[in-house]
Amino acid sequence: MPDIILENVTKRWGEVVAVNNLSLTIRDGSFICLLGPSGCGKTTTLRMIAGLEEPTAGKIYIGGKLVFSSEEAFSVKPADRDVGLVFQSYALWPHMTVFANIAFGLEMKKTPRSEIKKRVEHIAELMAIEDLLERYPSELSGGQQQRVALARSLAPQPSCLLMDEPLSNLDAKLRVDMRTELKRLHGETKQTTIYVTHDQIEALSLGTEVVVMNKGELQQIDEPMELYRTPKNIFVAEFVGTPTINMISGKIEENDGRFGLKVEGGLFFPLKLLNNLKVGQGVIMAVRPEDVRLVKPDKDKPLVFTIYSTLPTGPDIFTTVYNNKVFLTVRQEERVIYPMGTEVGIDFIENSLLIYDSQTGALLGRTSLV
């Protein structure tokens, strides 16, 4: 029932366009991650859904009910939108105990006192904070505060939970733990959730769907793995994935009757023909580090690179190689640390080369080396 629909929503602050003509449907029970760099409009989008910010134009529906329409200057108050909101800073009320914090929303709904107690205790148990109810926020650790903030927004049983970078104030280990918890919680409750983050790993690991935004514009909306495998444009390709995807820009050319990518300065990557590519077209070829292989240098294949530096991280070894001005980061298959300056050949996994138009940045197709 509580589908959330945004229709052509725009938010302007004077000259600055924070969100531009965004249309989005969030289905009941899904866990949507809004992902993008800071200033991309993801938090603004969340706040507009919550009713804390007013769109300049557009309509918003929650659960089939119109909650905002710029045309009629109509806006439903945040409290009547049936949403819960977890703030980045948690915004726990420091002068109230954990119990009072969680109970506040229920109190505002005029819930009977006995019922409040029951519900607070239930939710506290669910969040494993039942021993902390008499404490004050300042007496809690960051992770505990996070759980209290979550419990506080869940207590009035909102039909949709909104979270604004809720884990960004936690240390790395705790963040991973909380992700596990959030995923489990969503699996159990199927609570419709909109989750704002700038951390692509968080978005990929939590969301049932990920919405990538940049400069107020929707870039791509897809399931996490699809988003990773097939970024629809250069921005998404570059933003998603660590280490960053390799990018090589050049021109489509025919060399001795062979079709391929010609890099300024000489390097030529022979490619399988893609129908929508024209000779002379400027393109960017992108390839994930795990799709590049280091091989023995081969006289027949002119793709000879030199080791630039090697960064072992424990489970992986990331090696940067270069030829002239072309640099590639490789996630090595073999656990060998090559000395700097070693010459290596390279190869790409079948069908792993993504070709983007260098003008529009749009994905043109997927291909392999010949």
Add this chain to the structure above:
Amino acid sequence: MQPEAKNKKKNLLLTRIWNKSKRAFENPPFILSIILLVVLFYLVVVPLISMVQSSFTLHPRDALYVSDKKPGDFTDYYFKRTFVGPMKKLLFTEPFINTLMVTFPMSILSLLIGGLLAWLVVRTDLPGRRFIAKIAIIPYTLPSWTLALAWINLFKNRTIGGSSGILEYLGFTPPTWLSFGPVPIIVVMALHYYPFSFLLIGSALQEMDTRLEESALVLGADTKVIMRKIVFPLVMPAVLSSWILTIARGIGSFSAPAFLGRPVNFQVLATRLYSNLQTGSPGVAYLLAIVTILLSAFFIYLNQRITGTRKEYVTITGKAATKNVVKLGKYTSLVKFLVYIFLILVILVPLLVVGIETVVRVPGDYSLSNFTLHYWFGKSDPKILAGTPGVFRNTEMWGALWNTLKLGIMAPLVCAIVGLFIGYTVVRLRGTFLSKALDQISFLPYLIPSIAFGATYLSLFAKPRWFIPSLYGTFTILVLVTAVKNLPFATRSSISGIMQLGHEIEEAGIVAGASWFTRMRRLILPLQKSALLNGILLPMVSAMRELSLLVILITPGTHLLTTLTFKYTDYGYYSYSNALLLINVLVVLVSTIIIQRITKADPSKGLGG
């Protein structure tokens, strides 16, 4: 088809208007800001306009001199009289020059004293620095004429009539230039204002990032070079700023020139303004008030330009690291001796001298046989001071004491609460015109010297206007003027308090469905409680020693300890005014101690610690 579409469009417009206005009224900061703006406009801007208007409106008394006009008509009579005519020198030029002549040397002297003390306390190994820092700011908490009265008691001579001072009694007759006039005014004001530079420069020295000095140290600079090349340039903005702000304060200063200048007819703008009101020339007085406002506003503006553009210069990290301290070595005892002598001379000796004056029956005779407690406890005696009984038997004193306490509590209370709401709306509506307007207008009283601000209130509330009765002569006007004058500080601290609190604390309440009143009562106010308490308690002291702001608004029914002191000084009843001053000092010191206990606020905190 056509009319139907038109109808639809019209309906949509109505719906829009209806929805918009409904939400505007559901948005309390919006309504609140409009109410506050109207009230502040009436209490800050309208008095200014009214004063300007009054200075160009013919006063009934002067209608004789301007034959072709009726009272209430527009006139340039006062303007010409003040700035053009033969009275110009007396009314404007001389006081103007005197004001600058007093203010500049005073500001430099106070900067030197304050800066030197700050350096000694923060940057040397002088023993007892913490204690010195606490004591050194006392002169600023005392009424500003404490030193002036003490000076008179010590240095007065018979050449201007009346009794002799202590020095003359001891056989040394001070020359008149040392008894009254610019020299004592400069010294007395500098000794009152130096704590201001002391605190500003002290905290700049204290909060400087030590890593900046350590970097120089590692690169091979010695302490002297570090002081000259790193520390001094970095505290320069604070030095400059405290200097300029001291000038701005000096320009509107009333009490020291009133006590020490008027007996030899040495007039500054503030005292000339006052005497023109006393002699029934409000038009001239208001013009002089405008001159002081413009002068002081200019210096404050100058300060903001300088500190505003060089702000990034001051690197404040709040890191309490050990400072690069200059070792005084063999000079330690000498410096320590000089500092303590100085503090004794500016704090203890004046209070002692003031005290002695109250127990001397015939002024000028300090022998033991002349000792009396009459001025404290004596019954009315027609032979002494026209039968005025001892202060403790004087109903006027008890009334003034009561009024002082009442004002000290009510004005800050009003000020802090209004300030809180202004701060709240300014932060919540940030970026809108309403927010900017409120912010600016609540800052305006800061630009206006106290005595000129009092004058604006006199001009506005002297007679009833619209539905507002004439407030002149009521206690309300004293509360109002004191509250509004202190508003810039209350608003500033409330803005930073609400900013620190962040918006999300309240938004969490909005999402939970709490109404605005519930949010204020249960979320905002409890969290601003201590800030609010500080906002009420800290201005209490300044309200209880305020003279220049109130002196022209006081009527016999609303006397305060401060104005009563001034009145008896005017009568020449020095024994009496000294006794009143001591009571005032006692009230101020006791409340300062109580307040510091409650709020744990100590302006000298961290200095020399």
